[in-house]
Amino acid sequence: MTHAISPSVRLQVARLLDATPRSLAARIVRAINVATILFGVAGVVLISDSVYQTLEPLLIDVPLLMFAVEYLVRIWVAPETHTTHGSAARVRWRWITSACGLVDGLAVVCLPVAWLLGIDAVQADMFCILWIFKLARYSHGLAVLGRVIRLEAEPLLGVLFVFVMTLLCAAVLIYLLEGRAQPDTLGTVPKALWWTIVTLTTTGYGDVTPVTAGGRMLAGLVMMCGIVVFALWAGILSTGFSQEMRRRAFLKTWDLVAQVPLFHNLGATVISEIAQRLRPCEVAEDTVVLHKGDAGDCMYFIVSGEITIEAEGQTIRLHDGNFFGELSLITGARRSATAVATRTTQLLLLDIADFREMAARHPELTTSIHEEAKRRVRVGYPHRDTTPP
Numbered sequence: 001m002t003h004a005i006s007p008s009v010r011l012q013v014a015r016l017l018d019a020t021p022r023s024l025a026a027r028i029v030r031a032i033n034v035a036t037i038l039f040g041v042a043g044v045v046l047i048s049d050s051v052y053q054t055l056e057p058l059l060i061d062v063p064l065l066m067f068a069v070e071y072l073v074r075i076w077v078a079p080e081t082h083t084t085h086g087s088a089a090r091v092r093w094r095w096i097t098s099a100c101g102l103v104d105g106l107a108v109v110c111l112p113v114a115w116l117l118g119i120d121a122v123q124a125d126m127f128c129i130l131w132i133f134k135l136a137r138y139s140h141g142l143a144v145l146g147r148v149i150r151l152e153a154e155p156l157l158g159v160l161f162v163f164v165m166t167l168l169c170a171a172v173l174i175y176l177l178e179g180r181a182q183p184d185t186l187g188t189v190p191k192a193l194w195w196t197i198v199t200l201t202t203t204g205y206g207d208v209t210p211v212t213a214g215g216r217m218l219a220g221l222v223m224m225c226g227i228v229v230f231a232l233w234a235g236i237l238s239t240g241f242s243q244e245m246r247r248r249a250f251l252k253t254w255d256l257v258a259q260v261p262l263f264h265n266l267g268a269t270v271i272s273e274i275a276q277r278l279r280p281c282e283v284a285e286d287t288v289v290l291h292k293g294d295a296g297d298c299m300y301f302i303v304s305g306e307i308t309i310e311a312e313g314q315t316i317r318l319h320d321g322n323f324f325g326e327l328s329l330i331t332g333a334r335r336s337a338t339a340v341a342t343r344t345t346q347l348l349l350l351d352i353a354d355f356r357e358m359a360a361r362h363p364e365l366t367t368s369i370h371e372e373a374k375r376r377v378r379v380g381y382p383h384r385d386t387t388p389p
Contacts, residue, residue, distance in 0.1 A: 014077035017070075020139050034138055040131045047125045060125050064111055067131070071104045102153075103133045148240040159232045163200070166229065171196040174226050177214040200226040253278050253348060256303055256321065270362045277354040281347045289347070290339035296328015297352045298381045305345025309335030329355045 021027045043059025046052040052059065078095040079088045095101045104162055114124035136142045149156065171192040178186040185208045186192045195208040199222045210216045253275040278301070283289055289300065289307065300307075300323060307318045318324060323337055329352050359366045 009100055010077050011080045014080035015072065016070055017074060017077065018235060019083075030138065033070065034135065036063050037131055039063060039135050040067075040128060042188070044109065044125060044128045044131070053122065056125065060111070060128060063131065064108070064128070067104070067134070068108045071108050074101075074104060087333045100137055101131075103136065105122035107131050107134055144241065144244050145237075148237060150241040150246050151244075152236050155236050159229060159236070162232075163229045166222070166225050167193070167196055167200055170200065170218065170225075173218055173278045174210070174215060177212055177218060181215075182186075183209050196222065199223055201230070202226050210241050249280070250275055256301060256348065266362070266364055268364065268370060270358065273358050273362075274350065277358070278348040278350055281348060281349045283341045283345050285341060285343045286337060289341060290325055290335050290337065292335055292338045296325065296331070296335055299326040299329055299350050299355070300324055300339075301348040301350070303348060305347075306342045307345060308340045308342050310340065316343070328352075 013362050014023075014025070016026050016029045017024055019030070021030050040060070040063030043052075043055075043063065044084070047056060047059055075096065078092045081095075096105065107128075110127040110130050111124060114127045115121075119127075171189050174186060174195060175189050175192040179188075179192075186195060198205050199219055202223050204223075210219050254271065257271050257275050257278070281300075283305075285326075292311070302318055302320055304320055304321050305336075307322070307324065309316045309318065309324060325335070327333070329350075355365075355381060
């Protein structure tokens, strides 16, 4: 009996610990975990002040105990959250050695290891700052950044090579130019590396400065190289991050557009073009999206929320996956209905210029809308923009 119940219980616990919770209970567990991490990190900061050191059991020991329990539970539920083939013990070991497993493990052992090394209690508590890395599990932005770094690893490493090469060459040159004039600060290449790092990063502490003409010329060149290197790094990361966000938005939009009955028979090419041209739009509750009599310059797809269409004394409610305002894109007639968001609603907007450009290349798109218009008129759909010919 225990063997039959255990997997079911383990699965339920695994769902509660999901980083992207879908149930209310999972969201509560996630909120508790995040609050515990923030509380523990705040405790690490405060414990360095003697005023708060008497609160160490509360600020440090309580979060540590909760993290230890969480770590053991995650090891237990690993077979339910990882699809890796093999025995349960093997799956659990793979989770322990994964990035999340290592972070959770370090969060638990960092303080005991510091105690075993004989480090002062207050200083040992500082090792618990590693707890902040547990937040990475709940950060969508960090996950995107990690993917960008993996995808752009080759150009990033190329720029890193240029940085190291410039760093070493500049250190040797400043040693040759300034070593005799400033033996205490630039008398060896290792000493010169400090000045080179400070100058290459354009930080400029001013604790070591060239005194010869050649050294000053080199300093100016090193600073310009530093600006170029860090600009390249920033450009690679920003471009990669932007592309990744567009890719994710496109995939989400594709899924929505592909579910709209209007586009079922248009093929992947047309759906792809539509998904690329849609623009997100969020409207608050009680916002009027379309006014009766307005020019028809766009159509909308509902991602989430609810839209109420009011026309000819009738009212209809549209929900996720529905669309409206499409007929005016072909006929050019003004709106014959008013659309109001009855709660906060996420919409995707297709502009008339983009629609007509696609319709010119794909006549089947216009045909599909005409057929949908006729169907709506036939069944008495109240929010038509005009009666199609």
